[in-house]
Amino acid sequence: MDRMQLQNSFQAYFNELGYDIDWQRLTVPMDIHVIRKGDYLFQQGDFANRLFFLHSGLVRYVSVSDEGKEFTQTFAKSPRIIGSTKAMVTEARVLFGIQALEDCMVSSYPWRAFYEQMRQDIGFLECYAKFLERIFITKEERENAFVKHSAERRYLDFCADYPELKNVIPQQQIASYIGITPVALSRIRQKLKWHRD
Amino acid sequence: MDRMQLQNSFQAYFNELGYDIDWQRLTVPMDIHVIRKGDYLFQQGDFANRLFFLHSGLVRYVSVSDEGKEFTQTFAKSPRIIGSTKAMVTEARVLFGIQALEDCMVSSYPWRAFYEQMRQDIGFLECYAKFLERIFITKEERENAFVKHSAERRYLDFCADYPELKNVIPQQQIASYIGITPVALSRIRQKLKWHRD
DNA sequence: AAGCCTCCTTAACCTATGTTAATTCCTTAT
């Protein structure tokens, strides 16, 4: 798999954001990572000052609390930029790990070099801004959901937002995404089933 | 108050973000708003396709749920860009109102024109990206807090994060910011007071 | 000073979710 092939998924992603950019102009050195289902791209607590691009596959961002409880921040499917914006920007340790839920193909770029190159090219920078706008809006919607909606509503929203994931990923992970325990999710599902009959 | 004076608060804000930009190059038409304590810059449900800059004062973002419960998304103090990124970017209605907690001085710019001008000048665009990075990180930390921490911990974090607000704004608003009722916050405060003795 | 308003506290009760543990179901390996 070479740069040319990878470029297609970049193109697909940024077209969706409304941009048509020649990614061959991006000359920073690139690594390729193949991650097997269940394995981690990086772990919580690592320094991850690289930008990753998910070319194929599905991942989740997993964060573990002080008490050892797992919590899924995000499900991300290709094509998409992945990684920790915070860790890149502030050079802090990452607060979550990225785990492959399917076999994945990922390319990565040193953040500093990538950023410097973006500054030379307003088109790249605009794409980066679009990306930031998008992930911000997603987080804002999530904040809204946690404060305004019940767990039941959050589950129904999850099913509506990710119909293709609903029956693929384990319920524990869905529960940890909507912020409840697997037991509580099971109760909610049972209640919903009852109402459906 | 003219453009020159306003520029100082822009400068202060973007210096803090690590940029030194000549905001006099920003020529899009500007409005000035003076908002009295308690009044709203805009209301939830409005179209707010303008970018606002808070030159002086303190505001909160207030969102009301379907059941009529108030929820404070953000406290923002000058100097700072304020407004709804989502409403600007997606041309949707705003999901929160902005209420002045002190008398405020705000300037505003039509978003489209502002954005077009940013695209002519990579320095502006970089500032915008920095701004987006920052608000994203804030939201991510908030998501973390809601899922991993108890209300008590969120209250203590609030006190640490906003020591200057803690004794200034009504507790109802603090409660609505950490996602609980005023009654629950009062309970928590009492428990903390007990432990302190 | 009296009255009024808003905020905060406290109490009693209710509900959703957490916790623990036992049971069943499904998948995979032998």
Added chain:
DNA sequence: ATAAGGAATTAACATAGGTTAAGGAGGCTT
């Protein structure tokens, strides 16, 4: 086919936070 391990369900109990309502403590206004 059977055994073993992980995932989901269910039940019983514990707890944090919501709801309602009543009382008290400042601030304003008159």
